[in-house]
Amino acid sequence: MTATNAPILITGAGQRVGLHCAMRLLDDGHPVIFSYRSERPGVQALRERGAIGVFADFSSEAGILAFIAELNTHAQSLRAIIHNASAWIAETSDEHSHAFTDMFSVHMLAPYLINLHCSPLLQRSSPADIVHISDDVVRKGSRQHIAYCATKAGLDSLTLSFAAQFAPLIKVNGIAPAMVMFNDADDAAYRAKVLAKSALGIEPGPEVIYQSVRYLLDNPYVTGTTLTVNGGRHIK
Ligand SMILES: NC(=O)C1=CN([C@@H]2O[C@H](COP(=O)(O)OP(=O)(O)OC[C@H]3O[C@@H](n4cnc5c(N)ncnc54)[C@H](OP(=O)(O)O)[C@@H]3O)[C@@H](O)[C@H]2O)C=CC1
Ligand SMILES: Nc1nc2c(c(=O)[nH]1)N=C([C@H](O)[C@@H](O)CO)CN2
Numbered sequence: 001m002t003a004t005n006a007p008i009l010i011t012g013a014g015q016r017v018g019l020h021c022a023m024r025l026l027d028d029g030h031p032v033i034f035s036y037r038s039e040r041p042g043v044q045a046l047r048e049r050g051a052i053g054v055f056a057d058f059s060s061e062a063g064i065l066a067f068i069a070e071l072n073t074h075a076q077s078l079r080a081i082i083h084n085a086s087a088w089i090a091e092t093s094d095e096h097s098h099a100f101t102d103m104f105s106v107h108m109l110a111p112y113l114i115n116l117h118c119s120p121l122l123q124r125s126s127p128a129d130i131v132h133i134s135d136d137v138v139r140k141g142s143r144q145h146i147a148y149c150a151t152k153a154g155l156d157s158l159t160l161s162f163a164a165q166f167a168p169l170i171k172v173n174g175i176a177p178a179m180v181m182f183n184d185a186d187d188a189a190y191r192a193k194v195l196a197k198s199a200l201g202i203e204p205g206p207e208v209i210y211q212s213v214r215y216l217l218d219n220p221y222v223t224g225t226t227l228t229v230n231g232g233r234h235i236k
Contacts, residue, residue, distance in 0.1 A: 006077040006125040007031035009118075011056065011110070012085025014040040016181060017133070020206035021082065021213055022046055028214075033074055035067060035085060058085055058110035059102050068117045077124035080217060082131045083111040083155075090144045100147040107151035108158065115162055119170065128170040129217050132159050133209070136178040136230040156226055163224030174226030175212045178233045180204050199232030 013022040013034035019042040022034050026049050035056035036043045043053050052074050056067040087106050089099040111132055122128040135152045142149040156174055163172035179194050182203060186194075195201045212227050228234070 002124065002126045005029070005031060006079040007033045007052075007075055008080045008082065009033045009035075009071065009075070009078055010082040010084055011035040011058070012037075013046065014038060014043045017206040017209050018084040019046070021084065021210045022051060023049070024207075024210045026051060030079065033071065056085070058106040060105060061109060061113070064105070064110045064113050068114060071118070072121075075121055078118060078121040078128070079125045080129040080131065081114060081118060081122065082133070082213060083114070084133045085110065086133070088145065088148055090148075091146055092144070100151075103147050103151040104154070108154040111155060111158055115158070119166060122166075122170050126169070127217075127220060130162060130166070130170060130172040131213055131216055132156070132172075132174040134159075134174045134176045134226060136176045136228055136233060138176065139234065159226055160224055167223060171216070171223040173216045173222060173224070175209060175216070176226050176228050176230070177209060178230035180208055180229070181206055197233055197236060198230060199236050202231060204231070
């Protein structure tokens, strides 16, 4: 029996892109389950709109499995899973190995284990989708974010493998943004440098990611694809 109006799970939705997409999914009538690691105003705002928040620390296998167990107490089916949670750590930090394992865990191990353990919940919904939020930087690598880029490349590989494994019941796609929203600490010089990297030269904001999510959820004939949302960086 196919679930009607099954919830959508989005990870890392306490702030920024994830929070915006969770709010927009609620606007469009989807029940939302979201993961958060830190208590933030956005977490409370989502709860006040009826979304279910589940704590998750994806930096270890135990933390991922604990999240999956808790998730299963809240959902008997899922319309979609959006893997948004991410850590953007540069090599400037001293703890290189720690950073690599943290980003491997949040960018690759968490989507891998959640997809495998939760595919039965998705199979009770039709249509059903998995969306991996990656990064356009995978296209050419990054001198300052080597481990970040490598683990996002691994996520792109998971998109291809899970799309093949889960077809035709579950579509699996990715979104590869370049900068969509700056961080508060980004100074004017950095912002100008980043804006100059793309042909369109704008900070578009998180709605461009929601538009991409909407396209993937609504299109019945797209799987194994990663959408580039980069302002034309590749042609600059
Ligand atoms: N912002 C941009 O311009 C770009 C973003 N992207 C990608 O888009 C997505 C959204 O970006 P953005 O909104 O800036 O992301 P954020 O940097 O705001 O991270 C999203 C959330 O991920 C959560 N998170 C980080 N590490 C862990 C962990 N170990 N366990 C559980 N949760 C964790 C954080 O939760 P908490 O706050 O609760 O601790 C955070 O709120 C990401 O996948 C990012 O890589 C790609 C290119 C450009
Ligand atoms: N988890 C995150 N990933 C990324 C972020 C971020 O803030 N959190 N920001 C970027 C930058 O905008 C980068 O695209 C600028 O060139 C990349 N990934």
